[in-house]
Amino acid sequence: MLVVVGAYVLGGFPTAALVGRRSGFDPSGAGSGNPGASNSFRLGGARAGALVLIGDVSKGALAAYLGVQIGGRALGFAAGAAAVLGHVVPITQGFRGGKGVATAMGMVAVLEPIAAAVGLVVWLLAALATRKAVIASVSMMIAVLVVSSIDGRHAWEALTIGGVAVLVVVRHRGNLARLRRGEEPSLKADRANRRSRGAVER
Numbered sequence: 001m002l003v004v005v006g007a008y009v010l011g012g013f014p015t016a017a018l019v020g021r022r023s024g025f026d027p028s029g030a031g032s033g034n035p036g037a038s039n040s041f042r043l044g045g046a047r048a049g050a051l052v053l054i055g056d057v058s059k060g061a062l063a064a065y066l067g068v069q070i071g072g073r074a075l076g077f078a079a080g081a082a083a084v085l086g087h088v089v090p091i092t093q094g095f096r097g098g099k100g101v102a103t104a105m106g107m108v109a110v111l112e113p114i115a116a117a118v119g120l121v122v123w124l125l126a127a128l129a130t131r132k133a134v135i136a137s138v139s140m141m142i143a144v145l146v147v148s149s150i151d152g153r154h155a156w157e158a159l160t161i162g163g164v165a166v167l168v169v170v171r172h173r174g175n176l177a178r179l180r181r182g183e184e185p186s187l188k189a190d191r192a193n194r195r196s197r198g199a200v201e202r
Helices: 002-011 015-023 037-044 046-071 073-088 101-111 113-130 133-149 155-171 173-181 191-201
Strands: none
Touching (some): 015 037, 046 101, 073 155, 101 133, 101 155, 113 133, 133 155, 155 173
16 A cells, blocks of 8 residues: 555656746746656757656556565556556645646566557657657557457456546547637647747856
8 A cells, every 4th residue: 555655646746846946947837837757858858758758657666566565466567556646636736737648658578568568659759740749649548458458368458548548538638629610730849939039047
């Protein structure tokens, strides 16, 4: 139980907020308002986006890894899922967190590396084809769920990943609604915001 609670707290670590503070932007108050890698990339550029991505992936991976080491795969899945939940609804941030994509992939990379590899390829292909992070993220989670379901492991493992995938997709409901209206921003850096920050710094 302590491992799961600790994983939830770890998941709520405000990676994007800390990177944004050092880079001169507020991911929760600008762009899409989402404290995640995609919005950080749009607001702060590639370096900021990469730092947030690495941090968020690490939260899920570390939680799952420690869970496996302490109590086996069952605890690894529970801890990984708790980290995703902590990222999405962190108690320390008033239950207003990110989408959970990167943290979920960190969890999957440790527990189902083949599914994670397939999901990463799907994300890259979808992102290049559409330039929409929401399409890439939802496609990736579907791919991860499909691969993990046919990988021959216990049904509860696929069900856990399925629950995480559903949570991630539900968190994208606003993005999906904007996508239908043609209002979802593309996955590209906002040069205007970056220029304005540079002018202030000079």
